[in-house]
Amino acid sequence: MFVRARIVPAIGFVVFVLMALFGARFASENAQAATELGGTVYWSDGDSGRLSDGTKFRLHGIDAPETGSLKQRGGAKCEAERELGYDAKAVAVELTRGREVTVRKIVGRDRYGRNVVTLAMEDDDLGRLLVAGGTHRAWDYDGGEAKPDWCGPLASGEAGTTPL
Template sequence: MLPHFVCIVLSFVTAWPATARDLVGRASIVDGDTLDIHGTRIRLWGIDAPESAQLCRGRKPYRCGALAANTLDAFARGKVISCMPVDGDRYGRIVARCAAGAVDLGRFMVSRGLAIEEPQYSHGAYASDQLAARRAGRGIWSGRFVEPPLYRSCMHAGGTTMLCSDGEMRSR
């Protein structure tokens, strides 16, 4: 029994470093909550950023999804990003907590008002960051926006970027 157990443990120990090594490196930013490291698509755990084409309303409409992606790209550029897998999603991406040094990328995005927390997954890990961003009117909290899942649903139903970004009933 013991040799069998040792073999199982050794197989996990030898397999894990290869996986972990694959999730450390320079990242290519896909959008405000998704990145690629060594060809592996990774979704940031616990947050949801506006879609790349999504518009938000401040004094005038602006591409809040593009702003989120560009801000994450500027922050991550040239840094080594390390990700710890938490789960997978229905699109085959790894869901992970990722950091650049000591900076949690999910917290970075939520605290700047460039993503919302998904409390059903994060269990409130970023709640205080979101509250501070909201109170300070940072990012999407400076005006009106449609929550990213509602925007995506509208687009999948055949809506346009303008229509789906401007839903009075669905906006915050």
């Protein structure tokens, strides 16, 4: 009984120290993000890509139609979505062409190992600009919101009407 009374608090202390170190590391990464990550953007599709230093990212809280094949896992659900996806990517490319983009915040990592981020251009939130342009939609996937349906009735022109 005496041994248990001494070991349990010791284990608790070790767990506390490890959690504190991990939290400090994550906070440090976020603090450094705006100054160390950024540059030009290579877009894989309308809501993800790579920064000039090779860092892979996905925009936080933003969804764009998929450009992948209908047969591909995670690809478009219909041909109309693919077409909208290429439009969304073209808009993102044109909006950021030759402009400096900075990482405002790193929210975490997604299942593919990409940084989930918010990006800014000259103090404007890039996600907000894309949604306002009509090619992207705000998507609260952190809150469990269903992925937008790019093949449904809103796919033809009301995309992006959801405010950020």
